[in-house]
Amino acid sequence: xxKRVLALLLALSMALALAACGGNPGAETPAPSAPAxxxxxxxSTAPAPVESxxSTAPAAGDITSWILEEDTGMSGTVRFWxxxxxxxxxxDMIAEFNQxxxxxxxxxxxxxxxxxxxxxVNAAIMSEExxxxxxxGLANTYLxxxxxxxxxxxxxxxxxxxSLTDNWGTDAYTYDGKIYTLPCGGISYYICVNMDAWNAAxxxxxxxxxxxDEYLAACExxxxxxxxxxxxxxxGSDSHSIECFTxxxxxxxxxxxxxxxxxxxxxxxxPIILNSLKREIKAELEDKVWYPKSIYRADGTSGxxxxxxxxxxxxxxxxxxxxxxxxxxxPTDFVTxxxxxxxxxxxxxxxxxxxxxxxxAGITTGCQDQAAAEAFLKWYSTYGSKYLAVAGHQSTWKGTxxxxxxxxxFGSEDSAAAIVxxxxxxxxxxxxxxxxxxxTVNTANSEVASILKxxxxxxxxxxxxxxDAMAAAQAEADAAIKDAQ
Amino acid sequence: xxxxxxxxxGYVFVAPALIVFLVFVxxxxxFSLFLSLxxxxxxxxxxGIQWKGLENFAKLAGDQNFRQAxxxxxxxxxxxxxxxxxxxxxxxxxxxxxxxxxxxxxxAFFIPxxxxxxxxxxxxxxxFRDDGIINNVLLNVFHLQEVPRWLSNSELNKIPIILxxxxxxxxxxxxxxxxxxQNVPKELYEAGKLDGxxxxxxxxxxxxxxxxxxxxxxxxxxxxxAFKVFSAINIITLxxxxxxxxxxxxxxxxxxxxxxxxxxxSAEAVVLFAIILAITLFxxxxxxxxxxx
Numbered sequence: 001x002x003k004r005v006l007a008l009l010l011a012l013s014m015a016l017a018l019a020a021c022g023g024n025p026g027a028e029t030p031a032p033s034a035p036a037x038x039x040x041x042x043x044s045t046a047p048a049p050v051e052s053x054x055s056t057a058p059a060a061g062d063i064t065s066w067i068l069e070e071d072t073g074m075s076g077t078v079r080f081w082x083x084x085x086x087x088x089x090x091x092d093m094i095a096e097f098n099q100x101x102x103x104x105x106x107x108x109x110x111x112x113x114x115x116x117x118x119x120x121v122n123a124a125i126m127s128e129e130x131x132x133x134x135x136x137g138l139a140n141t142y143l144x145x146x147x148x149x150x151x152x153x154x155x156x157x158x159x160x161x162x163s164l165t166d167n168w169g170t171d172a173y174t175y176d177g178k179i180y181t182l183p184c185g186g187i188s189y190y191i192c193v194n195m196d197a198w199n200a201a202x203x204x205x206x207x208x209x210x211x212x213d214e215y216l217a218a219c220e221x222x223x224x225x226x227x228x229x230x231x232x233x234x235x236g237s238d239s240h241s242i243e244c245f246t247x248x249x250x251x252x253x254x255x256x257x258x259x260x261x262x263x264x265x266x267x268x269x270x271p272i273i274l275n276s277l278k279r280e281i282k283a284e285l286e287d288k289v290w291y292p293k294s295i296y297r298a299d300g301t302s303g304x305x306x307x308x309x310x311x312x313x314x315x316x317x318x319x320x321x322x323x324x325x326x327x328x329x330x331p332t333d334f335v336t337x338x339x340x341x342x343x344x345x346x347x348x349x350x351x352x353x354x355x356x357x358x359x360x361a362g363i364t365t366g367c368q369d370q371a372a373a374e375a376f377l378k379w380y381s382t383y384g385s386k387y388l389a390v391a392g393h394q395s396t397w398k399g400t401x402x403x404x405x406x407x408x409x410f411g412s413e414d415s416a417a418a419i420v421x422x423x424x425x426x427x428x429x430x431x432x433x434x435x436x437x438x439x440t441v442n443t444a445n446s447e448v449a450s451i452l453k454x455x456x457x458x459x460x461x462x463x464x465x466x467x468d469a470m471a472a473a474q475a476e477a478d479a480a481i482k483d484a485q
Numbered sequence: 486x487x488x489x490x491x492x493x494x495g496y497v498f499v500a501p502a503l504i505v506f507l508v509f510v511x512x513x514x515x516f517s518l519f520l521s522l523x524x525x526x527x528x529x530x531x532x533g534i535q536w537k538g539l540e541n542f543a544k545l546a547g548d549q550n551f552r553q554a555x556x557x558x559x560x561x562x563x564x565x566x567x568x569x570x571x572x573x574x575x576x577x578x579x580x581x582x583x584x585x586x587x588x589x590x591x592x593a594f595f596i597p598x599x600x601x602x603x604x605x606x607x608x609x610x611x612x613f614r615d616d617g618i619i620n621n622v623l624l625n626v627f628h629l630q631e632v633p634r635w636l637s638n639s640e641l642n643k644i645p646i647i648l649x650x651x652x653x654x655x656x657x658x659x660x661x662x663x664x665x666x667q668n669v670p671k672e673l674y675e676a677g678k679l680d681g682x683x684x685x686x687x688x689x690x691x692x693x694x695x696x697x698x699x700x701x702x703x704x705x706x707x708x709x710x711a712f713k714v715f716s717a718i719n720i721i722t723l724x725x726x727x728x729x730x731x732x733x734x735x736x737x738x739x740x741x742x743x744x745x746x747x748x749x750x751s752a753e754a755v756v757l758f759a760i761i762l763a764i765t766l767f768x769x770x771x772x773x774x775x776x777x778x
Contacts, residue, residue: 115739115742115743116743122528126528143745144528147526147528147529295615295634295637298614298635298637299614299615299616299636300610446743447744457637458639461638461639463638463639463640476549
């Protein structure tokens with residue numbers, strides 16, 4: 001009840017804030033969602049590994065016998081919130097769920113995975129409007145663990161003998177030694193390559209592994225410019241997100257792009273990140289072989305606006321598949337091949353080659369139908385998680401048949417072949433066999449991310465040198481982390 | 486007894502307005518004052534409120550973002566209030582005379598004021614895009630080699646924001662000025678004419694003093710509005726997250742609703758309130774020297 005009052009107060013204060021912020025009384029509407037920044041994160045650190053509780057139920061390695069309830073004829077209603085729309089795989093997921101549980105009605109609500117959207121979700125949980133929630137990003141998830149918005153699933157996990165490691169490959173995602181969510185969703189970074197441009201540049205076979213130098217050389221070969229240097233096709237592009245230049249930290253260490261592994265302070269002084277930023281600035285502003293990120297940011301455009309239209313011949317991405325399969329809105333007249341995320345140096349382990357943990361599902365404390373929610377959560381986080389691929393994400397459940405993902409996305413391998421290079425797709429996209437990255441530290445996450453984006457963009461614009469920008473970002477982020485600690 | 490009944494009836498009549506005032510104005514105001522002395526994340530419930538005294542205010546003093554937000558807000562205010570009032574005054578003066586399509590022009594200038602700021606900001610953002618109409622003009626008419634990055638450069642970014650604030654303010658100020666101009670007694674102009682005052686002299690010595698209460702009102706109201714600028718910045722800077730273009734209200738919003746630091750954001754709001762109050766009091770003090778009632 002108290003939380004409901006608070007949620008009401010929050011809604012009131014949001015309305016007042018937005019009303020007060022306007023210039024024209026009566027002519028204002030709330031601003032649309034801002035671009036993505038996570039809510040303030042707690043002053044805490046790495047989730048401690050937790051032992052999978054012993055149980056009488058399934059034997060070690062058994063990842064399916066616990067999933068279905070004894071009575072699949074049970075009835076109920078589940079209010080499921082996730083940032084994906086029905087047509088982005090969620091309708092199909094619910095339809096398949098209803099084949100097993102025909103009497104459980106699943107009500108899907110799609111929310112925006114940005115700061116405003118997540119604020120609305122939190123208010124909705126406090127108003128007891130959400131049963132099962134898929135949180136995207138550790139910062140959002142952690143905030144909900146810390147503030148008791150998710151139910152403690154430790155008992156459920158122990159009772160059913162669910163091994164987190166056997167099922168999802170990690171048992172690291174706990175808070176205060178308790179399990180609140182199941183880490184069933186991930187993302188996979190890869191490079192989409194326009195095979196027409198690739199072949200026209202005479203670049204041969206798509207690589208199974210490559211360095212940044214090799215990738216940028218390929219971008220240079222695919223770039224088309226006139227005699228005056230006016231570029232008509234950029235050979236490559238980073239994802240439109242500012243923070244992507246920190247991802248080589250994931251690639252090299254396998255964890256925590258924003259945080260130093262040893263100190264827990266910010267990683268922005270790390271030579272890997274500084275070199276990555278310098279490399280991006282050189283590629284975009286000096287060599288002009290990459291589409292400038294400052295244009296993405298200023299124009300509010302994304303990779304799906306540049307790659308399918310042929311403005312760029314390749315792109316670092318984690319979700320382009322979602323758009324490539326949407327041939328009505330994003331038609332392409334070329335086949336897309338797939339290459340792995342590049343490494344800093346030859347021979348390094350590439351922790352960006354696999355799937356990184358990204359989304360976490362759990363039952364909220366405002367849940368109204370516990371039995372139905374448990375049945376749905378167990379099904380969604382296992383069998384149902386394969387549908388995340390339709391929206392460009394990946395399942396992290398070990399039982400997911402990744403070989404069939406391409407059929408699910410395109411109908412058949414033959415249909416897929418008209419749009420994507422099937423062999424390289426299978427090799428690169430959502431490769432759960434390859435090493436993946438993991439976020440373990442989350443101290444002052446929203447502030448750290450905001451600082452990084454602000455100074456990163458100043459460097460990418462050419463307003464600050466990369467050294468000055470990262471030094472300033474590190475100083476501010478360290479202060480924020482220490483303050484939160 | 487009758488007096489008491491009359492009083493009761495009076496209270497019943499004012500009750501709806503009083504309740505609205507108490508719930509939507511008085512309570513948020515005092516709650517915000519209280520929160521500014523605490524640390525609170527609403528997700529943690531009432532029990533999560535921690536008393537911090539003046540700690541939030543002490544932190545504000547050393548907060549670079551807050552300082553930048555104050556500087557930017559002052560820039561937006563100084564750049565928009567005088568210019569918009571001057572433009573509105575000139576336009577009102579012109580439209581007050583004999584002008585072809587007067588009503589249409591008046592409507593055209595007023596429309597931005599009643600339009601949705603979010604939509605207007607989106608249009609401005611489109612115009613100032615890298616490949617927008619502004620840069621196309623610069624490229625094709627002025628033959629610039631390198632076009633400005635209006636939206637991603639933290640300094641240039643202020644220009645579209647200031648322009649949209651001026652553009653939307655002019656419509657309202659124009660209407661207010663036109664009403665004021667029509668109330669200036671004709672006899673004063675006739676008397677001025679007899680004394681040899683025409684054109685500019687009439688404007689300086691008759692028109693401007695007579696409409697000075699209106700000017701004072703507009704200065705106060707527009708300054709308060711400029712200090713609360715939010716929507717235009719939020720839309721135009723969407724995605725371009727540099728610090729150079731933030732404002733006080735944007736900072737308050739982000740700290741409260743994105744970082745969940747309600748205590749700190751409330752402290753920022755209290756400072757904003759104090760700044761606006763101080764400026765308004767200063768304006769009232771200064772008006773004695775130039776406003777003629």
